[in-house]
Amino acid sequence: MHITILGSGTCVPSLERSSACIKVTDGTTTVLLDSGPGSLRQLMRAETEINDIDLVCYTHLHVDHTADFVPLLFASKYAPLPRTRDLAIMAAPGFRDFYDRLTYAYGDWIVPENCTLVWLDAGRPAVFGSLTITAAPVRHTPHSIAFRLADSSGKSMVYSGDTDYCREIIDLAVGCDVLILECSFPDDQYHEGHLTPERAGKIAAEAGCRQLVLTHFYPDCDPQQAVPGAAKKFRGCIHAAHDLIEIKL
Numbered sequence: 001m002h003i004t005i006l007g008s009g010t011c012v013p014s015l016e017r018s019s020a021c022i023k024v025t026d027g028t029t030t031v032l033l034d035s036g037p038g039s040l041r042q043l044m045r046a047e048t049e050i051n052d053i054d055l056v057c058y059t060h061l062h063v064d065h066t067a068d069f070v071p072l073l074f075a076s077k078y079a080p081l082p083r084t085r086d087l088a089i090m091a092a093p094g095f096r097d098f099y100d101r102l103t104y105a106y107g108d109w110i111v112p113e114n115c116t117l118v119w120l121d122a123g124r125p126a127v128f129g130s131l132t133i134t135a136a137p138v139r140h141t142p143h144s145i146a147f148r149l150a151d152s153s154g155k156s157m158v159y160s161g162d163t164d165y166c167r168e169i170i171d172l173a174v175g176c177d178v179l180i181l182e183c184s185f186p187d188d189q190y191h192e193g194h195l196t197p198e199r200a201g202k203i204a205a206e207a208g209c210r211q212l213v214l215t216h217f218y219p220d221c222d223p224q225q226a227v228p229g230a231a232k233k234f235r236g237c238i239h240a241a242h243d244l245i246e247i248k249l
């Protein structure tokens with residue numbers, strides 16, 4: 001499994017950090033987890049064609065996690081060649097309705113002609129190539145979910161999307177190799193519905209993951225200080241993500 005964090009930032013415009021987006025591939029199957037604004041350009045930097053994506057997973061409907069869904073659909077119709085393979089979507093409850101409402105605004109410009117959007121039920125595991133994808137609700141918006149991807153060799157990664165400390169993310173992440181958690185704010189600026197370094201470290205410790213990767217840094221959260229903050233609770237390996245960081249399992 002090869003993980004690339006395409007965007008380690010938030011809704012705050014940044015030349016350093018693009019909005020939330022992670023690419024996961026087993027070598028043949030490519031999965032995108034969230035696609036905030038700027039994700040399509042980040043995909044190009046990771047040398048990935050948009051038509052290579054098999055499945056897009058969305059944790060929730062916030063703009064910093066979904067905005068490039070529209071450009072993805074629009075570009076898939078035209079460039080560089082129209083997409084002909086189906087595109088699967090596994091997303092938080094309400095996403096299908098969200099897409100239908102987007103078509104009221106954009107019309108047929110975002111309705112594929114040469115391929116089909118396949119809507120998967122996030123309540124059930126999905127298998128793509130050697131990857132099995134499962135989802136669980138987390139504490140952010142009422143319909144937010146997190147994803148776990150496991151390959152056939154037993155390696156696994158979990159991505160929180162946006163969440164607060166909750167039992168569900170711990171249960172989803174039990175024993176995983178890499179746990180990628182949002183780390184929006186420093187510990188002295190806790191906002192309900194988001195994590196801080198210590199809260200992220202607590203989740204990693206209770207889940208017993210091997211490695212913790214912190215991402216989704218608002219400007220007030222210094223990644224260099226976030227690592228020792230999380231280390232107060234978690235003794236395993238901790239990294240602060242930056243855009244295009246790669247993790248190979």
Ligand SMILES: [Zn+2]
Nearest residue numbers: 010062064162
């Ligand atoms: Zn966010």
Ligand SMILES: [Zn+2]
Nearest residue numbers: 060062140162
């Ligand atoms: Zn959010």
